[in-house]
Amino acid sequence: MKKYFTNLNFSLGFALSFVVIAMAVISFAWTPYKPNAMNARHRLEAPSISHPLGTDQYGRDTLSRVMVGAVNSIVVGLVTVAIGLSLGVLLGLISAYYGRWADESIMRFSDLLFGFPAILTAILITSILGPSAINAMLAIGIFYIPVFARLTRAVSMTLWEREFVAAARASGASEWAITIRHILPNILSPLIIQGTIQFAVAILAEAGLSYLGLGAQPPHASWGRMLNEAQTFMDISPWMAIFPGVAIALAVLGFNLLGDGLRDTLDPKMVKVR
Amino acid sequence: MPEHTLLEVTDLVKHFPVGGGLLSKPTSWVKAVDGVSFHVAKGESFGLVGESGCGKTTLGRLVMRLLDPTAGTVKLDGKDITHLSRSALRPLRQQMQIIFQDPFSSLDPRMKVEAIVTEPLRAYDRIPRGQRREKAVALLEKVGLRAGDMDKYPHEFSGGQRQRIGIARSLCVRPKLIVADEPVSALDVSIQAQVINLLDDLRVEFGLSYVFISHDLSVVEYMCDRIAVMYLGGIVETAPADVFSVNSRHPYTRALLAAVPLPDPQGQVPPAPLDGDVPSPIDPPAGCAFHTRCPYVHERCRIERPVLAKTGERHWVACWLNAGAGFSV
Numbered sequence: 066m067k068k069y070f071t072n073l074n075f076s077l078g079f080a081l082s083f084v085v086i087a088m089a090v091i092s093f094a095w096t097p098y099k100p101n102a103m104n105a106r107h108r109l110e111a112p113s114i115s116h117p118l119g120t121d122q123y124g125r126d127t128l129s130r131v132m133v134g135a136v137n138s139i140v141v142g143l144v145t146v147a148i149g150l151s152l153g154v155l156l157g158l159i160s161a162y163y164g165r166w167a168d169e170s171i172m173r174f175s176d177l178l179f180g181f182p183a184i185l186t187a188i189l190i191t192s193i194l195g196p197s198a199i200n201a202m203l204a205i206g207i208f209y210i211p212v213f214a215r216l217t218r219a220v221s222m223t224l225w226e227r228e229f230v231a232a233a234r235a236s237g238a239s240e241w242a243i244t245i246r247h248i249l250p251n252i253l254s255p256l257i258i259q260g261t262i263q264f265a266v267a268i269l270a271e272a273g274l275s276y277l278g279l280g281a282q283p284p285h286a287s288w289g290r291m292l293n294e295a296q297t298f299m300d301i302s303p304w305m306a307i308f309p310g311v312a313i314a315l316a317v318l319g320f321n322l323l324g325d326g327l328r329d330t331l332d333p334k335m336v337k338v339r
Numbered sequence: 340m341p342e343h344t345l346l347e348v349t350d351l352v353k354h355f356p357v358g359g360g361l362l363s364k365p366t367s368w369v370k371a372v373d374g375v376s377f378h379v380a381k382g383e384s385f386g387l388v389g390e391s392g393c394g395k396t397t398l399g400r401l402v403m404r405l406l407d408p409t410a411g412t413v414k415l416d417g418k419d420i421t422h423l424s425r426s427a428l429r430p431l432r433q434q435m436q437i438i439f440q441d442p443f444s445s446l447d448p449r450m451k452v453e454a455i456v457t458e459p460l461r462a463y464d465r466i467p468r469g470q471r472r473e474k475a476v477a478l479l480e481k482v483g484l485r486a487g488d489m490d491k492y493p494h495e496f497s498g499g500q501r502q503r504i505g506i507a508r509s510l511c512v513r514p515k516l517i518v519a520d521e522p523v524s525a526l527d528v529s530i531q532a533q534v535i536n537l538l539d540d541l542r543v544e545f546g547l548s549y550v551f552i553s554h555d556l557s558v559v560e561y562m563c564d565r566i567a568v569m570y571l572g573g574i575v576e577t578a579p580a581d582v583f584s585v586n587s588r589h590p591y592t593r594a595l596l597a598a599v600p601l602p603d604p605q606g607q608v609p610p611a612p613l614d615g616d617v618p619s620p621i622d623p624p625a626g627c628a629f630h631t632r633c634p635y636v637h638e639r640c641r642i643e644r645p646v647l648a649k650t651g652e653r654h655w656v657a658c659w660l661n662a663g664a665g666f667s668v
Contacts, residue, residue, distance in 0.1 A: 228445035239462075
């Protein structure tokens with residue numbers, strides 16, 4: 066564990082991510098105010114003792130909404146990465162193992178998904194399925210499938226050529242047993258690293274979709290949505306935009322650094338092991 | 340044949356496709372193994388030597404059924420295993436195991452030694468964890484490692500120790516035949532000797548037969564009862580080890596032997612060294628595959644391929660010189 070924290074990227078990323086996750090966890094038990102409670106007397110206020118991050122145009126407490134927004138962002142990160150991982154790893158394994166037409170069709174399908182501008186297609190998907198938090202997650206998650214499929218394919222293809230796989234075959238292990246026992250444990254670290262980075266990307270993507278009104282619907286708090294609402298009042302109350310913006314930036318930065326740090330610390334070991 | 344034959348390989352062929360894609364046919368074929376026959380008796384150590392690329396590793400993997408042959412048959416203990424399905428092959432896999440060349444690639448970096456060594460057991464029956472550990476301890480001690488090494492990962496060991504782990508794994512199911520694919524060529528010379536002696540001791544103790552693949556003649560001469568020399572996917576000469584160095588007949592074997600540095604200052608005069616490279620196995624020469632480099636090449640060698648002919652007790656040579664007026668260097 067010590068070697069992780071000697072890495073600056075990891076330590077910084079861990080600290081930032083920890084703050085975001087802590088905010089989300091605390092928000093379940095306590096927020097300074099009810100996140101959706103309006104208060105007409107305290108609209109568009111600057112930060113003060115009673116409202117540390119100010120209030121919005123309905124007098125809702127920004128700190129409370131940022132905290133609840135953290136939950137939203139984390140759920141989006143988890144769900145999209147879960148969609149991408151489960152289907153991507155499955156397709157990647159199939160692609161690497163069967164090769165030939167299975168590989169060709171899966172990889173061309175991946176190219177197809179990669180070929181579209183992600184945000185445009187996400188807009189397309191959400192406008193077909195209707196704007197909602199769940200559809201936004203689906204749209205982002207679908208784009209993660211080829212990311213994980215390609216990674217899984219690339220890493221497991223080289224693994225299937227290794228001699229320990231031949232040794233397992235010579236011992237009579239079934240292909241399924243080899244996949245579970247040898248292939249999956251060996252692709253775990255790159256998948257964890259990629260998953261952390263995609264988590265950060267998902268937070269940004271969801272903020273983008275929510276900003277466009279295609280993600281979380283009002284009055285549900287989401288950082289992107291908060292930015293969108295704030296933009297009307299930029300002249301009067303810039304605070305409304307600054308804090309959700311800072312939250313997005315720090316969360317994305319945090320999970321990215323965490324991923325980079327994991328890569329720095331996990332990869333050299335893997336090189337040494339090989 | 341008086342001795343009991345454990346492994347019998349007949350006219351084994353393996354061609355690998357070159358080029359070609361999803362819809363297009365391969366443009367050509369690499370003839371990695373091209374009609375090889377040999378047998379290994381119970382308890383015998385059979386050496387396969389040849390330059391890199393001559394097909395010896397492919398041959399080893401064909402014997403193990405890690406690759407499917409293009410043609411020919413492999414019989415293990417009298418049973419034809421050439422066309423057995425993967426599941427039908429499974430029970431027979433206990434009788435044959437393989438040791439690999441690269442001790443780094445042949446052990447899963449994410450597995451502990453105990454799991455690696457006992458992996459062959461897992462394919463057959465459910466063995467309680469306690470018994471597996473006992474077995475692993477016994478195996479590790481047999482190959483000169485300690486019981487305390489069981490919970491370590493492969494990267495904590497040296498190359499020689501890793502190779503010992505690989506050997507322990509191959510012994511786990513008490514096989515009759517072990518295909519050792521260059522088991523020492525990745526190791527330091529001093530470690531090589533240790534591992535070779537270990538393999539030799541284990542042969543006696545477990546009554547093993549080896550197919551010992553190597554490019555190192557001195558190792559093979561020391562380890563093996565009988566030696567076969569491969570060139571471009573075919574066996575050119577088989578001879579008992581004691582005959583091999585003094586009375587080998589094939590010009591290629593002589594050239595290989597001449598290339599071994601002898602510690603004897605009164606050693607024989609080496610024959611003419613070989614020129615050129617091994618021809619491509621995609622388009623091997625017609626007739627005798629060796630004719631492009633042979634110092635004694637005849638007209639006949641370019642046209643007709645010589646087959647293995649008996650020249651002495653358990654001594655077979657595929658060379659027209661030998662079949663005709665006799666061979667002298």
